[in-house]
Amino acid sequence: MPGRKITDQQVRKYTEARRQATQQIAAARMGISVRSARRIEQADGLPSQGGPRTWRTRADPLAGVWEEELLPLLAREPGLQGRTLLEELQRRHGDVFGDGVLRTLQRRIRMWRAEHGQEKEVFFAQSNPPGRLALSDFTVCNELNVSIAGERFEHRLYQFALAYSGWRHAELVCGGESFAALAQGLQNALWALGGVPEEHRTDSLSAAFNNLAEAETLTRRYADLCQHYGMRPTRNNLGQSHENGAIESRQGSLKGALDQALLLRGHREFATVADYQRVVADVVARLNRRIQTPLTEERSQLKALPVRRTSEYEEIEARVTKFGTVSIRRVLYSVPSRLIGHRLQFRLYPERLEGWLGGVSVFESVRGTVPAGKPRGKQxxxxxxxxxxxxxxxxxxxxxxxxxxxxxxxxxxxxxRLIETLPERQACKLMVGLLDLAARGACEAQLAQVLGEVLQADAVPDLDALAERFAPRETPMPVVTVSLPPLSAYDDLFAVAA
Known part of the structure; x- marks a missing residue:
């Protein structure tokens, strides 16, 4: 076997075979050469009992430069790589050192670092007893290439997991890593679990931690949320994601399971976000079925839930501008004009936004997001x-x-089409009329389909004809005739009663 060392086991078996056969036959039985067989018989012991090799099989290609030139560089900057040092040798000595020396140089550097290099980081495996630790994290899932109603769906997943049993809960997040998304996902997970762990850990979520503060303290809202459930909030050190390994690894397994479910489904198109959320819930439920035994053990160690949930929204106060808009978290929202000038208290939920005035909800909108690469979003x-x-x-x-x-x-x-074919004033009036018709008739989709047909016919829409077709009809009030009985009829009733 060229290129392979003969093992102690081969030597023992060869020795047994040699007692009953010639050297050539015993070597053939063991699959070794006759020359190797002679070396075995001439050796004093087993291969493992031999000392280390003290001779070189070829001249040292780094002789004269390793100790004199390279070691001082490594001692000063231990992070220098083999390719860098080889290029420096070639700069100093020209063609004396070719690229074939690179592997030798890399092995020499590796051995030097093992003997004289800096201490490396040690990872300490942690043991988490049941009911002690839960973790939360967000992960971007755009690589799943999911589309909703024909549009690419860019989203995140919030995942909650127990460190001991591995039970998990996941929810879709259409926006960023906001406190509202964290609060809603965390509370939904705890109530689905039916208990509360001792400690809740996240990474450096901007929603939960104030990364700009010198002391890196918990934000008030996140601290209040954990206090409501009696959990101790902790976080891993900044940039040390391995400290959250119990959740980071599960993010990968969840996305892998989702990808497999979508492949099995045959397509990644969904009619609504709710349909996609059901697929996510099914995948999570399937993963949780694998850990029922440790989950039963861990549930017995969880603390009881509080009497009620706490708020899942973030409050921001803002004034509605004269343009009928309000800017919240870099997203511009339109607001009914009757609210212009009022200062509203806005409640930010993960998927929606509510505006309150004097304890009354006066406005509600879908939560807007900031598109990638743009400074602001618009809703x-x-x-x-x-x-x-x-x-x-x-x-x-x-x-x-x-x-x-x-x-x-x-x-x-x-x-x-209108601005190209009609005068500007007429085009504006017609376009506003079409939008008004879509709103009044609650026929946005149907009217869009008709407008598409008009565009294909290279024509201009007829607002009057469309209004006749889509405008809401006034239901005529029925004519009701009430006949009053004569008063004398009541006298007859009294007479009968008497």
Whole structure:
């Protein structure tokens, strides 16, 4: 066996075979050469009993430079790599040292670091008893390539996991790592689990920890949340994700299981976010079925839940501008014009936003997000600003938020056709009328389909004809005739009663 060392076991078996056969036959039985057989017979002991080799098989290619030139460089900068040192030798000595010396140099550096290098970091495996530790983390899942109603769905997953049993809970997060998403996901997980662990750990979530503070203390909201459930909040050291290994590894396994479920499903298209959430819940339930025995043990060690949940939203106060908009967390929202000038208390949930005035909810919107690579996001509902636009339709042409007013692509394409074929004032009036019709008739999708057909026919939409088709009809009030009986009829009743 060329290139392989003869083992002690081979020597023992060869010795046994040699007692009954010639040297050539015994060597053939063991699969070794006759020359190797002669060396075995001439040796005094087993191969493992021999001393280390003290001779070189070829001349040292680094003789004269290793101790004189390279060791001083390594002693000064231990992080220097073999390729860097070889290039330095080539710079100093020209063609004396070719690229074939690289592997020898790398092995020499590796041996030097093993003997004289710096101390390396040691990872200490932790043992977590049942009921002690739970962990939370967010992970980006854009690589799953999920689409909702034909649009690419960029999202995150929030995952909660118990360190001992591995029980987990996961939820979709359409926005960023906000406190609202953390609070909602954490509370949903605890109530689904039916108990509370002693400690809850996260990484350096911007929602839970104030990373800019010198003392890196917990934010007030996150501390209050953990205090409500009687958990001790902790975090791993900044940049040391391995300290959260119990949740980091499960993020990978969850995304892998989701990817397999989507492959088995045959496509990654969903009609609604709720449909996708059900698939995520099914995958998590399947993973949790594997750990029922340790989960039963851990549940017995959990603390009881409080009487009620705590708030899952973040409150921000902001004033509605004269433009009928309000800016919250770098997202511009449209607001009904009747609220202009009012200072509202906004409650930020993971998926929605509510505006409160004097203890009354006066506004609600889908939670907006900031697109990747852009400084701000926009969440504009055309219904909020239509009443004002109907009074000033000419402002539509150069309105800063014009493009955000189109609820569907067909409306935007219709505007492009109108502005090309009609005078600006007429185009604005017609476009505002179409948007108003979509809002009044609650026919946004149906009207968009008709507008698409009009565009394909290279025509201009007829607002009157569309209004006749889609505008809500006024239901006529029925004519009710009430006949009053004569008063004498009551006298007859009294007479009968008497």
């Amino acid at each position: 504009i509902d055309y219904r909020h600003l239509l009443p004002a636009l109907k009074r000033k339709p000419g402002a539509f042409a150069r309105w800063a938020l014009r493009d955000e007013m189109f609820p569907r692509t067909e409306y935007r394409q219709t505007w492009e």
